[in-house]
Amino acid sequence: MRISERIETAITHAIAGGQASAAPAKLSAALGYAVTPGGARIRPTILTSVAMACGDPHPKLTDAAGAALELLHSASLVHDDLPCFDDAELRRGKPALHRAFSEPIAVLTGDSLIIMAFQILARAAQHNPTAAIALIDVLSTRSGMPYGICAGQGWESEEVIDLSAYHQSKTGALFIAATQMGALCAGQDAEPWTELGARIGEAFQVADDLRDALCDEDTLGKPAGQDDLHGRPNAVAQLGVRGAVARFDDILAGAISSIPACPGEAALAQMVRAYADRLVPAIAREKPTVPGE
Amino acid sequence: MRISERIETAITHAIAGGQASAAPAKLSAALGYAVTPGGARIRPTILTSVAMACGDPHPKLTDAAGAALELLHSASLVHDDLPCFDDAELRRGKPALHRAFSEPIAVLTGDSLIIMAFQILARAAQHNPTAAIALIDVLSTRSGMPYGICAGQGWESEEVIDLSAYHQSKTGALFIAATQMGALCAGQDAEPWTELGARIGEAFQVADDLRDALCDEDTLGKPAGQDDLHGRPNAVAQLGVRGAVARFDDILAGAISSIPACPGEAALAQMVRAYADRLVPAIAREKPTVPGE
Numbered sequence: 001m002r003i004s005e006r007i008e009t010a011i012t013h014a015i016a017g018g019q020a021s022a023a024p025a026k027l028s029a030a031l032g033y034a035v036t037p038g039g040a041r042i043r044p045t046i047l048t049s050v051a052m053a054c055g056d057p058h059p060k061l062t063d064a065a066g067a068a069l070e071l072l073h074s075a076s077l078v079h080d081d082l083p084c085f086d087d088a089e090l091r092r093g094k095p096a097l098h099r100a101f102s103e104p105i106a107v108l109t110g111d112s113l114i115i116m117a118f119q120i121l122a123r124a125a126q127h128n129p130t131a132a133i134a135l136i137d138v139l140s141t142r143s144g145m146p147y148g149i150c151a152g153q154g155w156e157s158e159e160v161i162d163l164s165a166y167h168q169s170k171t172g173a174l175f176i177a178a179t180q181m182g183a184l185c186a187g188q189d190a191e192p193w194t195e196l197g198a199r200i201g202e203a204f205q206v207a208d209d210l211r212d213a214l215c216d217e218d219t220l221g222k223p224a225g226q227d228d229l230h231g232r233p234n235a236v237a238q239l240g241v242r243g244a245v246a247r248f249d250d251i252l253a254g255a256i257s258s259i260p261a262c263p264g265e266a267a268l269a270q271m272v273r274a275y276a277d278r279l280v281p282a283i284a285r286e287k288p289t290v291p292g293e
Numbered sequence: 294m295r296i297s298e299r300i301e302t303a304i305t306h307a308i309a310g311g312q313a314s315a316a317p318a319k320l321s322a323a324l325g326y327a328v329t330p331g332g333a334r335i336r337p338t339i340l341t342s343v344a345m346a347c348g349d350p351h352p353k354l355t356d357a358a359g360a361a362l363e364l365l366h367s368a369s370l371v372h373d374d375l376p377c378f379d380d381a382e383l384r385r386g387k388p389a390l391h392r393a394f395s396e397p398i399a400v401l402t403g404d405s406l407i408i409m410a411f412q413i414l415a416r417a418a419q420h421n422p423t424a425a426i427a428l429i430d431v432l433s434t435r436s437g438m439p440y441g442i443c444a445g446q447g448w449e450s451e452e453v454i455d456l457s458a459y460h461q462s463k464t465g466a467l468f469i470a471a472t473q474m475g476a477l478c479a480g481q482d483a484e485p486w487t488e489l490g491a492r493i494g495e496a497f498q499v500a501d502d503l504r505d506a507l508c509d510e511d512t513l514g515k516p517a518g519q520d521d522l523h524g525r526p527n528a529v530a531q532l533g534v535r536g537a538v539a540r541f542d543d544i545l546a547g548a549i550s551s552i553p554a555c556p557g558e559a560a561l562a563q564m565v566r567a568y569a570d571r572l573v574p575a576i577a578r579e580k581p582t583v584p585g586e
Contacts, residue, residue: 022458023439027447031438079404084396103377104450107400108443111372111407115437118411122429129422136415136429144408145324146316150401154320157397165315 003052006059007044010067011035014120018112030101030109031116035074037092039221042275043178044070046200049271050182050193053264058131062185064124065135068117069181072143073174075113078106080153086226093221114143134184142177149173163233171208172201192260199255200272206248207279209234210241214281245284252276296345300337303356304328304363307413311405323394323402324409328367330385332514335568336471337363339493342564343475343486346557351424355478357417358428361410362474365436366467368406371399373446379519386514407436427477435470442466456526464501465494485553492548493565499541500572502527503534507574538577545569 001009015035019028044066051062081088081096083103088096098106118136125132142148152170155161176197180190211220212227213236227234235244256269294302308328312321337359344355374381374389376396381389391399411429418425435441445463448454469490473483504513505520506529520527528537549562 018438020439022455023444024447024451026450027438027444075404079400082400084400102450105447107372107375107377108447108450110404111368112438112443114404114407115433115441115443118429119433119437122426122433125426129426133415133418133422133425136411140408140412140415144412145311145320145405146313148408150405150408151316151320154317154398154401157319157395157401158317162315 003045003048004041006048006063007041007066007070008038010044010063011038011070014064014067014071014116017120018116026101026105027108027112030097030105031112033100034078034097034109034113035071039092040275040278041066041070042204043073043174045275046175046178046197046272047182047185049268050179050196051185053259053262053268054183054186054188055263056186058127058185058187061124061127061131061135062182064120065181065185068121068135068139069174069177071113071117071120072139072149075110075117076143076149076153078113079110082106085153085156088222090217090222128187131184131187134190135181138177138180138184138190142173142180147173167202167205168198171205172198175201175204188262195258196255196260196272199251199258203248203251203255203276204279206235206244206251207276209236210244210248210284211279211281212236214241214283219281241284245280248276248280296338296341297334299341299352299356300334300359300363301331303337303360304331304334307357307360307364307409310413311409319394319398320401320405323390323398324405326393327371327390327402327406328364332385333568333571334359334363335497336366336467338568339468339471339490339565340475340478342561343472343489344478346552346555346561347476347479347481348556349479351420351478351480354417354420354424354428355475357413358474358478361414361428361432362467362470364406364410364413365432365442368403368410369436369442369446369467371406372403375399378446378449381515383510383515421480424477424480427483428474431470431473431477431483435466435473440466460495460498461491464498465491468494468497481555488551489548489553489565492544492551496541496544496548496569497572499528499537499544500569502529503537503541503577504572504574505529507534507576512574534577538573541569541573 015031018031047066047069048062056062077091078097080086081091082098090096097109121132121136144150147169149170152166155166176194179193179197183190183193212224215224217224235247239247256272259265259268308324311324340359340362341355349355370384371390373379374384375391390402414425414429438444440462442463445459448459469487472486472490476483476486505517508517510517528540532540549565552558552561
């Protein structure tokens with residue numbers, strides 16, 4: 001089965017486990033709405049690729065871990081879109097969940113997806129109990145307080161923002177979770193895989209800034225130009241388009257050279273490079289046509 | 294150490310683990326705000342009492358489980374108090390968290406507490422890995438979808454409410470978690486302890502209805518008369534005060550007779566009875582003074 005099929009199957013299976021005819025219908029429907037359509041599924045793809053590069057001895061544990069990571073990420077999107085944060089109109093190319101359902105359902109959907117993420121890891125524990133516990137520890141560390149994505153979002157309520165801590169926790173944390181969890185699924189130590197996750201997270205942040213600045217809403221599936229609009233610090237404002245692309249290429253080279261020795265090292269490097277190419281909009285690499293530049 | 298001290302110590306320790314000087318300050322402070330002052334801590338008290346009745350072989354695991362359960366409960370209170378649900382003014386005798394901090398911080402506090410609950414169970418796993426995994430499974434089942442407290446709150450968004458499913462999930466679920474988790478901490482099967490939790494949950498619901506109808510805001514630490522105000526189904530409206538008290542006593546007797554055989558069975562029965570007495574306001578048991586009644 002291709003990686004993308006494995007991931008979609010695992011997510012579909014996880015969501016079905018949270019639904020029941022005897023459960024409230026709107027919240028049941030909202031769980032599925034929150035995680036589809038999938039898009040790149042970049043975090044579970046990295047997780048699965050790392051596990052496969054290390055031999056993937058327990059594929060069902062890997063699939064559960066990938067689904068758990070994607071559910072946690074989806075939960076954060078649903079809550080970040082709420083009126084008290086971004087009040088987003090669009091997400092995944094359709095109305096944001098609180099607009100399609102309601103604000104109460106959006107709060108509960110996020111809560112339910114977070115809980116479900118830990119549940120599916122606990123229920124996959126029979127494949128390797130020690131790894132399952134480590135997976136729950138890593139996922140909670142990289143999603144909660146003080147250093148996970150909750151902390152990252154929490155920085156936006158501070159008058160003085162520690163920019164490095166903000167980016168590391170808001171964007172980097174779940175990429176670090178992806179590489180560490182992939183290694184754990186294969187029975188490896190998590191620590192040597194931290195740098196790869198951190199660097200992919202940094203590269204993703206720069207690519208996101210480029211897409212926000214250069215793409216339109218139809219391409220993104222969500223509003224464009226948000227960094228400029230909200231005056232958020234971003235790589236394009238700091239370095240210009242060409243400077244941001246150069247920075248992206250630098251980070252990517254560092255990411256690839258940080259990959260620990262493992263049986264599938266070369267294939268993993270190729271996957272990271274191929275994925276990265278798709279992240280940067282083609283227009284960012286075109287020769288400038290502005291006269292005099 | 295007394296049960297209440299064990300619980301407060303474990304909660305304080307858990308919250309400290311989510312705070313750091315390099316983390317966003319408001320969200321750090323809000324975590325502690327959400328769980329204090331403690332009040333009865335009824336769910337972890339039941340959990341700890343069940344574990345002790347079964348010998349409590351791993352007290353650190355029990356303390357972690359009690360704290361995890363209380364953090365999950367506290368998270369649900371913070372989210373249920375949000376403007377899109379009850380828009381509560383008061384909680385634990387002080388301004389509700391979204392009023393003391395902000396709505397974004399309240400959303401993130403709930404999310405962080407949910408995540409922290411699973412984290413502390415994973416980190417207590419060295420005492421008994423099999424039990425820790427079962428604890429995570431039970432806590433997630435009783436808090437998420439389709440049958441946990443998220444489902445309970447989700448019923449309030451439905452036009453037609455399944456009242457039995459609503460009460461079982463909204464109130465009963467975390468009491469079932471309490472008795473099941475207490476048994477698991479002692480290396481026992483969870484299943485024989487389900488009925489005790491379910492019946493305590495039912496009794497608690499009736500007592501809560503009585504307090505809501507008969508007590509004032511100062512006594513409750515939150516607004517009174519909310520069931521009447523929101524037209525919510527409740528035992529006092531259905532049965533009257535005396536009928537509700539009789540129903541409470543019936544449920545309590547059933548709860549006590551459901552306690553599985555265990556070394557501390559008698560002490561546990563006494564604890565349940567003593568706690569229950571404190572739940573029902575004294576005025577509910579006074580002879581009526583209304584002429585002709």
